[in-house]
Amino acid sequence: MRIAVNAIFLQKGQLEGYGQYAREITRRLVQQHPEHEFIFIFDRPYDPEFVFADNVIPVVTGPAARHALAFKYWYDVKAPLALRKYKPDVWLQPYGFCSLSTSIPQILIVHDLAFKHHPDFIAWHHRSYYQAYTGRFLKKAAHIITVSEFSKQDIISRYATASEKISVAPGAARAEFVPVSWQEKQSIKDQFSSGTEYFLCTGGIHPRKNLMNLLKAFSLFKKWQHSNMKLLIAGRLAWQYEEIVEKLKTYKYRDDVVLTGYLPDDQLARLTAGAYAMVYPSWFEGFGLPIVEAMQAGVPVIASNTSSMPEAGGEAALYADPADPDSIAKHMLSLYRDETFRSKLIEAGYEQAKKFSWDRSAQQIWNRITGFLRASAPLR
Numbered sequence: 001m002r003i004a005v006n007a008i009f010l011q012k013g014q015l016e017g018y019g020q021y022a023r024e025i026t027r028r029l030v031q032q033h034p035e036h037e038f039i040f041i042f043d044r045p046y047d048p049e050f051v052f053a054d055n056v057i058p059v060v061t062g063p064a065a066r067h068a069l070a071f072k073y074w075y076d077v078k079a080p081l082a083l084r085k086y087k088p089d090v091w092l093q094p095y096g097f098c099s100l101s102t103s104i105p106q107i108l109i110v111h112d113l114a115f116k117h118h119p120d121f122i123a124w125h126h127r128s129y130y131q132a133y134t135g136r137f138l139k140k141a142a143h144i145i146t147v148s149e150f151s152k153q154d155i156i157s158r159y160a161t162a163s164e165k166i167s168v169a170p171g172a173a174r175a176e177f178v179p180v181s182w183q184e185k186q187s188i189k190d191q192f193s194s195g196t197e198y199f200l201c202t203g204g205i206h207p208r209k210n211l212m213n214l215l216k217a218f219s220l221f222k223k224w225q226h227s228n229m230k231l232l233i234a235g236r237l238a239w240q241y242e243e244i245v246e247k248l249k250t251y252k253y254r255d256d257v258v259l260t261g262y263l264p265d266d267q268l269a270r271l272t273a274g275a276y277a278m279v280y281p282s283w284f285e286g287f288g289l290p291i292v293e294a295m296q297a298g299v300p301v302i303a304s305n306t307s308s309m310p311e312a313g314g315e316a317a318l319y320a321d322p323a324d325p326d327s328i329a330k331h332m333l334s335l336y337r338d339e340t341f342r343s344k345l346i347e348a349g350y351e352q353a354k355k356f357s358w359d360r361s362a363q364q365i366w367n368r369i370t371g372f373l374r375a376s377a378p379l380r
Helices: 017-032 068-083 124-140 149-159 182-192 211-224 242-250 265-273 289-296 309-316 325-337 339-353 358-376
Strands: 002-006 037-042 056-060 090-093 106-109 143-146 166-168 198-202 230-234 257-259 277-280 301-304 318-320
Touching: 017 037, 017 289, 017 358, 037 068, 068 124, 090 358, 106 124, 106 358, 124 149, 143 149, 143 358, 149 166, 166 358, 182 265, 198 211, 198 265, 211 230, 211 242, 211 325, 230 265, 265 289, 277 289, 277 325, 289 301, 289 309, 289 339, 301 309, 301 325, 309 318, 309 339, 318 325, 325 339
Parallel strands: 002 037, 002 090, 037 056, 090 106, 106 143, 143 166, 198 230, 198 277, 230 257, 277 301, 301 318
Antiparallel strands: none
């Protein structure tokens, strides 16, 4: 069997939620099924680290697909033309878009419908593309994978998609996210937070991550509890980041806020394991990988009570209204003042993180690929 994989977001130093999911899943598919060929189709030069085994054939065809017109041209013209040579049996599309022109059966992975819920958080040209084509992508796909029951029900309700056409294969914590010793925690704090305890928020600096309300919550925490606690925000400057950068120039506690920028996986895992707590007040998520990664690393979590985040955190997280900095701050304070309570959350988090597995999700996707191909095979 020959499987094409859209690999355009497998770019070194730029992996975030979609890219991390695609890497973890496709690496397992490739390495666990060496008897099959995988055609990884990139839109720009690739890093060899994404050629996971000898059964991967990397193909590069431009132009770089990073805006609406380029998306249309790449998905409907250039990528199908490049794949003609290889005649794949199925095409895995991990980023929510698929080709409307190809006859290759496509498995479409849709993480969320954030553009429906928070359209202002997306650049207008991307938003227009989502609005114009998502319904057509869902109809075109041979099968749809999504990452949470929340997202599945959202797709069903908004696009009248049949339930049996959608499977759920959630994300999980990466292997690097593990607890560390007390001595290592101190080394991490010495490196990133001048030796002090810190709250951590991970993800690109982007309006969807709700960092303005996080800063307001941190101000309330510092007002109520005079401590040297810091707030670290780990992620690249993504889109519409200027407001948060300007706010920090006059922010009362600016000396206690650290923007680390984008960190490699091993450094982000260390930073997570060293945190006093993860605070993840995002407005909307299809799943929320940092929640389960923090839990696996032995770090308690405060998350938003919206979208899929209660599904990811289960009963092992504290939940706050992302629109209410006071509710976020009160959870920060409760963890700070009650170590016994914090320890109980950490133990519950270990168990919650075990509910999610990259291996299981990769197997679910593989079953869908092979099941679809068996069902569509001609009778002999």
